[in-house]
Amino acid sequence: MKISTFFEKLLSPYSLIAFNLTIFFSAEFFGGGTYFEETGLMHAIAIVFVVLILIRIFSEYAFSDHILRRFLKIQLGFFLFLGFVHVYEYFGLHYSLIDHEAIELSAMLAYLVWILGVLIGLESVFRIYYKKSAALIATLYAFLLVGVLGIIVLNVSSHELIEEMEEWIPLTGFSLIVVFGALAIASTRKIRKIMPVFKEYSHYAIPAIILMVLTALSEYFESTHYLLDVLDITDTQNLYFAHYFMFAAFSLLLIGFGKLKKPKGIYADM
Amino acid sequence: MDERRKKILVVEDDEHISKVYHVKLSKEGYDTVFAVNGEEGIEKITIEKPDLIILDLMVPKKDGFAVLEEIKKNPDLAKIPVLVLSNLGQQSDKDRAIALGANEYMVKVNYSMQEVVDRARSYLS
Numbered sequence: 349m350k351i352s353t354f355f356e357k358l359l360s361p362y363s364l365i366a367f368n369l370t371i372f373f374s375a376e377f378f379g380g381g382t383y384f385e386e387t388g389l390m391h392a393i394a395i396v397f398v399v400l401i402l403i404r405i406f407s408e409y410a411f412s413d414h415i416l417r418r419f420l421k422i423q424l425g426f427f428l429f430l431g432f433v434h435v436y437e438y439f440g441l442h443y444s445l446i447d448h449e450a451i452e453l454s455a456m457l458a459y460l461v462w463i464l465g466v467l468i469g470l471e472s473v474f475r476i477y478y479k480k481s482a483a484l485i486a487t488l489y490a491f492l493l494v495g496v497l498g499i500i501v502l503n504v505s506s507h508e509l510i511e512e513m514e515e516w517i518p519l520t521g522f523s524l525i526v527v528f529g530a531l532a533i534a535s536t537r538k539i540r541k542i543m544p545v546f547k548e549y550s551h552y553a554i555p556a557i558i559l560m561v562l563t564a565l566s567e568y569f570e571s572t573h574y575l576l577d578v579l580d581i582t583d584t585q586n587l588y589f590a591h592y593f594m595f596a597a598f599s600l601l602l603i604g605f606g607k608l609k610k611p612k613g614i615y616a617d618m
Numbered sequence: 619m620d621e622r623r624k625k626i627l628v629v630e631d632d633e634h635i636s637k638v639y640h641v642k643l644s645k646e647g648y649d650t651v652f653a654v655n656g657e658e659g660i661e662k663i664t665i666e667k668p669d670l671i672i673l674d675l676m677v678p679k680k681d682g683f684a685v686l687e688e689i690k691k692n693p694d695l696a697k698i699p700v701l702v703l704s705n706l707g708q709q710s711d712k713d714r715a716i717a718l719g720a721n722e723y724m725v726k727v728n729y730s731m732q733e734v735v736d737r738a739r740s741y742l743s
Contacts, residue, residue, distance in 0.1 A: 617732075
């Protein structure tokens, strides 16, 4: 079997569903339901996804036109960034190199950065199609810069500074994720209307964005212990929820990008 | 008698698609000329005077709509049939291209390469 065929099988919906179910049942029922948190395994799984994202990045795509290529490069670049952030989260938490709170908040900001990346990729197409000025894309880049700087600041700040952080700051971060997430969904719906080549991709990208927002919500609750205080849901379970959502979102995106590998019509002859 | 081979000019920035066009159209006995952007397209259409133009709309430098507008304004080129093959699928884009003088509008994901070649042949026979 060719290596590329083997990789494609790894990235098939069936393999990814099986992988996600394995994670879910193993995390919930193995080692009293806390083993995956205690050992850092829940975070370490992100490494597997980074490998899968890399496979997607180096896949052969049927199209090579400048607009679709640029869109794909931006989207896959930010997808890889998100994967790496979670590998960083694993090493940071498991080896206690970085403050726990800082890592949780960094992960939340990483979702904001990813969603902004999705919007920038889409806007790069809309700018050409609608012959728009660079104003909106520049604004998105400005928010992106703020998000990236936020991650850096969090990781170099002292534990005391993070502990004393006003509650409205993470809440603002999460609110921005919701707002930009809604915009990303609207833009993904718009692009599939303009360019039907994105239709199948959008069927996976839209639920993935929703799941990422839910992941950010869980991370936000984890940092505020809200679910523990209000619904008596443990921080471990909260962490698991966040990761189930995230792995499901990663899987959907991997399938979605796969749909762009060989779209229908004339691309089927490539 | 040696009949002149019909010439098809393809304005397309996707090199994968251009390669397939070249193979398929050459097999059908047509000469092919390629342009990777709108400006090059106009230049080559003016020089080559092809028998058919296959035009992508989202191409760099000058988009397909502008190319269409320009060639239809030029009396020497206006009669060349234009088959638009694009990723743009909205009715407004189709209407605009047809209003500008395109003979046919095909969305890339809705037609196979063979169907495109068949349509091209119908304009050249």
